[in-house]
Amino acid sequence: MKTYTEQAVVLGLLTVLGATGELWSAVAAAGTVLLAGLAVGLAERLGRGLPLIGAAWEGSVRWGVLTGVGFAVSWLCGATAPFVLPLPASVARWIQWSGLTPIVLVAAVRPVRETVRLWGVFLCVMLLTAAIREGFGNGTLGGRLAPMGFVTPSSIFRTPVGAFLLAGAWVLAARCRMRRHMDGEALNLA
Amino acid sequence: MNPTLKMFVDGWFADNPVFVGLLCALPALVMPERAKTAVAPAIRLGAVFATIAVGGGLLAAALPSPLLPVVVLAGTATGIGLLRVWGELRGEWAGLPKSVLVLAPLAALQLRVAELPGMAEAMAVAGGAALGFAWAFIALGAIREAVRIAECDPVFKTLPVMLFSMGMFALALYGFVLL
Numbered sequence: 001m002k003t004y005t006e007q008a009v010v011l012g013l014l015t016v017l018g019a020t021g022e023l024w025s026a027v028a029a030a031g032t033v034l035l036a037g038l039a040v041g042l043a044e045r046l047g048r049g050l051p052l053i054g055a056a057w058e059g060s061v062r063w064g065v066l067t068g069v070g071f072a073v074s075w076l077c078g079a080t081a082p083f084v085l086p087l088p089a090s091v092a093r094w095i096q097w098s099g100l101t102p103i104v105l106v107a108a109v110r111p112v113r114e115t116v117r118l119w120g121v122f123l124c125v126m127l128l129t130a131a132i133r134e135g136f137g138n139g140t141l142g143g144r145l146a147p148m149g150f151v152t153p154s155s156i157f158r159t160p161v162g163a164f165l166l167a168g169a170w171v172l173a174a175r176c177r178m179r180r181h182m183d184g185e186a187l188n189l190a
Numbered sequence: 191m192n193p194t195l196k197m198f199v200d201g202w203f204a205d206n207p208v209f210v211g212l213l214c215a216l217p218a219l220v221m222p223e224r225a226k227t228a229v230a231p232a233i234r235l236g237a238v239f240a241t242i243a244v245g246g247g248l249l250a251a252a253l254p255s256p257l258l259p260v261v262v263l264a265g266t267a268t269g270i271g272l273l274r275v276w277g278e279l280r281g282e283w284a285g286l287p288k289s290v291l292v293l294a295p296l297a298a299l300q301l302r303v304a305e306l307p308g309m310a311e312a313m314a315v316a317g318g319a320a321l322g323f324a325w326a327f328i329a330l331g332a333i334r335e336a337v338r339i340a341e342c343d344p345v346f347k348t349l350p351v352m353l354f355s356m357g358m359f360a361l362a363l364y365g366f367v368l369l
Binding site: 007010011013014017063064067068071072093097100101102105106109110156159160161162163164165167168169171172176179 | 212286289290
């Protein structure tokens with residue numbers, strides 16, 4: 001995985017595919033992933049830093065605790081999100097599972113700067129995917145009639161078909177952009 | 191068709207956990223390298239998914255709801271342990287232990303089974319999902335193998351083509367949803 005977009009799509013695949021049917025669902029799921037990620041990062045630093053735990057902070061214990069922290073945060077977010085945002089009931093499940101996606105756990109293994117950049121790209125991917133899926137699939141944006149609302153909604157965008165095709169399109173676009181950038185650098189050197 | 195049998199068959203196609211349910215999309219996208227070498231992992235993963243889904247799901251349904259996340263996490267850890275004993279999920283992926291690939295599928299399948307009314311339904315859904323996952327896993331292994339040796343532009347290789355292929359599978363399986 002070379003580009004940040006590629007990493008964001010694959011590491012957060014469950015959320016990118018499942019929670020981008022509507023814009024508010026994507027906002028809630030992305031927010032949950034970021035909160036769970038922050039909690040995991042904090043737990044990792046605490047686990048490493050405390051002298052009593054530090055020695056045992058390896059292998060299964062470490063990953064068990066970090067997974068538990070991520071899942072606990074996303075479970076709570078999934079239970080509270082429908083009271084805060086206008087979400088369909090089925091989305092609460094995707095929010096509850098989002099704490100188990102690998103993108104939450106990267107906070108424990110990568111440098112802070114790299115993790116923040118990855119999460120930023122993930123947030124953009126989530127919001128763009130949701131805007132396209134809801135806009136073209138339902139004719140609305142955030143539940144309100146979209147500017148392109150006069151277009152007949154194409155329900156394929158709301159199905160997993162649209163989710164897979166858009167995820168593939170982001171990866172392909174990122175790779176094409178990187179190649180163009182590299183070709184440009186090669187031309188400058190020549 | 192008998193409703194329980196329909197639940198079982200739906201797991202293969204109309205409610206496939208990789209292409210339609212999406213719960214198991216990540217391990218199926220990342221793990222299979224070739225069709226031939228994907229058969230054994232597909233059987234092992236499918237068997238563990240079904241066992242943990244039934245066991246954890248029924249236990250979670252029987253206990254008070256505040257204990258649900260704890261039971262699900264314990265079931266997930268047991269599933270990962272079983273797969274490791276069976277020789278799967280060794281090594282790292284993207285800097286993380288490879289077991290992170292099956293965290294969400296194991297937990298989500300247990301939660302799904304916990305919502306079902308009885309043992310027969312639980313076994314039908316878990317068994318159908320396991321078989322649906324297994325054939326999807328092997329099919330994606332074959333696609334990855336074909337993409338790797340194909341004479342195409344490198345930007346298309348592997349991940350974009352895999353995701354587009356999964357979209358096409360989902361489109362085909364939606365025909366069963368409409369039936």
